[in-house]
Amino acid sequence: xxxxxxxxxxSVLAMSLDVxxxxxxxxxxLESMKTASLPDLPYPYDALEPAISEEIMRLHHQxxxxxxxxxxxxxxxxxxxxxxxxxxxxxxxxxxxxxFNGGGHVNHAxxxxxxxxxxxxxxxxxxxxxxxxxxxxxxxxxxxxxxMNTEGAxxxxxxxxWFGLDKELKRLVVETxxxxxxxxxxGSDLVPLIGIDVWEHAYYPQYKNARAxxxxxxxxxxxxxxxSDIFEKHNRHLNEV
Amino acid sequence: xxxxxxxxANYVLKPPPYPLDALEPHMSKxxxxxxWGKHHRAYVDNLKKQVLGSELEGxxxxxxxxxxxxxxxxxxxxxxxxxxWNHEFFWESMKPGGGGKPSGELLALLERDFTxxxxxxDEFNAAAATQFGAGWAWLAYADNKLKVVKxxxxxxxxxLGSFPLLTIDVWEHAYYLDFQNRxxxxxxxxxxxxxxxxxxxxxxxxxxxxSA
Numbered sequence: 018x019x020x021x022x023x024x025x026x027x028s029v030l031a032m033s034l035d036v037x038x039x040x041x042x043x044x045x046x047l048e049s050m051k052t053a054s055l056p057d058l059p060y061p062y063d064a065l066e067p068a069i070s071e072e073i074m075r076l077h078h079q080x081x082x083x084x085x086x087x088x089x090x091x092x093x094x095x096x097x098x099x100x101x102x103x104x105x106x107x108x109x110x111x112x113x114x115x116x117f118n119g120g121g122h123v124n125h126a127x128x129x130x131x132x133x134x135x136x137x138x139x140x141x142x143x144x145x146x147x148x149x150x151x152x153x154x155x156x157x158x159x160x161x162x163x164x165m166n167t168e169g170a171x172x173x174x175x176x177x178x179w180f181g182l183d184k185e186l187k188r189l190v191v192e193t194x195x196x197x198x199x200x201x202x203x204g205s206d207l208v209p210l211i212g213i214d215v216w217e218h219a220y221y222p223q224y225k226n227a228r229a230x231x232x233x234x235x236x237x238x239x240x241x242x243x244x245s246d247i248f249e250k251h252n253r254h255l256n257e258v
Numbered sequence: 259x260x261x262x263x264x265x266x267a268n269y270v271l272k273p274p275p276y277p278l279d280a281l282e283p284h285m286s287k288x289x290x291x292x293x294w295g296k297h298h299r300a301y302v303d304n305l306k307k308q309v310l311g312s313e314l315e316g317x318x319x320x321x322x323x324x325x326x327x328x329x330x331x332x333x334x335x336x337x338x339x340x341x342x343w344n345h346e347f348f349w350e351s352m353k354p355g356g357g358g359k360p361s362g363e364l365l366a367l368l369e370r371d372f373t374x375x376x377x378x379x380d381e382f383n384a385a386a387a388t389q390f391g392a393g394w395a396w397l398a399y400a401d402n403k404l405k406v407v408k409x410x411x412x413x414x415x416x417x418l419g420s421f422p423l424l425t426i427d428v429w430e431h432a433y434y435l436d437f438q439n440r441x442x443x444x445x446x447x448x449x450x451x452x453x454x455x456x457x458x459x460x461x462x463x464x465x466x467x468x469s470a
Contacts (some may be wrong), residue, residue, distance in 0.1 A: 174392035174411035196391040217430035
């Protein structure tokens with residue numbers, strides 16, 4: 018090739034290397050850091066009707082959850098650079114983005130599993146040992162649901178209502194968290210068994226302002242089997258002590 | 259400090275200063291019917307119930323807001339009181355055929371404190387877009403300067419020591435029927451088509467007079 022073209026080629030090569038120059042060599046452990054990805058829904062988008070509409074499920078999964086995943090990965094990428102550069106101020110500054118978007122991803126990944134179509138057991142009450150534990154802590158399943166509905170309705174702004182297990186104190190709890198704070202922000206020993214999203218996006222197209230009605234109806238598609246499995250897993254570990 | 263003089267002690271659900279369909283196609287009649295007719299109404303009704311028989315009963319809305327903010331450790335009536343105030347302020351921040359660039363003194367002040375209208379636009383836009391969860395973005399006035407502020411849930415600049423001049427509601431109920439998850443599109447539509455700069459100007463005059 019002519020000398021002119023060769024010079025252009027070298028300039029372009031140099032520019033592309035310049036772009037790469039920002040990245041310093043880093044710990045291979047950081048480089049292979051896994052990013053998050055949107056999990057598939059375990060059922061079709063219309064499978065939770067009439068409790069939760071297909072329209073909501075599509076928006077909630079494909080838009081809201083996807084956006085949390087995308088923004089979480091962006092924040093992780095920025096974190097990677099900040100760590101590599103020893104930019105601790107940026108590392109700390111990124112924490113709110115990570116908590117919000119990462120929390121959004123974590124919470125929604127649990128939520129899809131907390132729900133099931135009626136023909137796959139959605140709404141079917143839990144069996145023992147969880148069932149007896151619920152009766153012991155709350156009086157009855159209905160009283161647990163009532164408590165969750167009351168606390169869920171009372172969340173100001175955006176957040177979640179949780180049914181969880183304190184694996185240290187070995188007791189069941191109902192808690193709420195704000196925005197996308199995961200349940201562990203209320204106690205490091207808390208394990209989520211059932212979470213219900215009370216952000217307005219979780220119900221608005223179908224229920225509008227009637228959050229209480231959404232909460233009443235969602236119990237028909239709550240997947241108690243998932244909650245039981247998690248509960249039993251932790252019970253096994255407790256009993257092994 | 260007194261900011262908007264519009265809100266009285268009677269906790270009335272004041273209608274927006276235009277018919278519910280007047281902001282179409284930028285903000286639908288359906289949105290106004292739910293947002294004003296259900297959400298705003300509920301804040302007013304619940305506030306009345308909440309202060310009945312208490313020492314706050316009959317007090318001006320702004321008095322309740324200032325006295326229940328409690329440095330962020332909110333007392334129960336705060337949410338309803340502040341949201342009642344915020345929503346009335348929000349309806350009056352908009353008008354049919356609104357939006358775009360202001361002129362005159364307001365433009366001069368925006369250019370003074372933000373360098374240009376475009377820089378203000380970007381800053382207001384960013385504040386509204388990055389408020390996590392529910393909340394509001396504001397243009398506010400304090401210490402003879404305009405600034406952009408974002409607040410969570412029901413918090414407003416009154417409790418932060420500044421005069422509110424303009425607000426956009428970024429709770430999901432404000433835009434979900436018209437824009438679903440697309441909050442940035444809603445914000446742009448508000449800025450380009452809905453802002454009432456007349457309201458902002460008159461609030462600014464009131465704020466300057468109160469600061470004098």
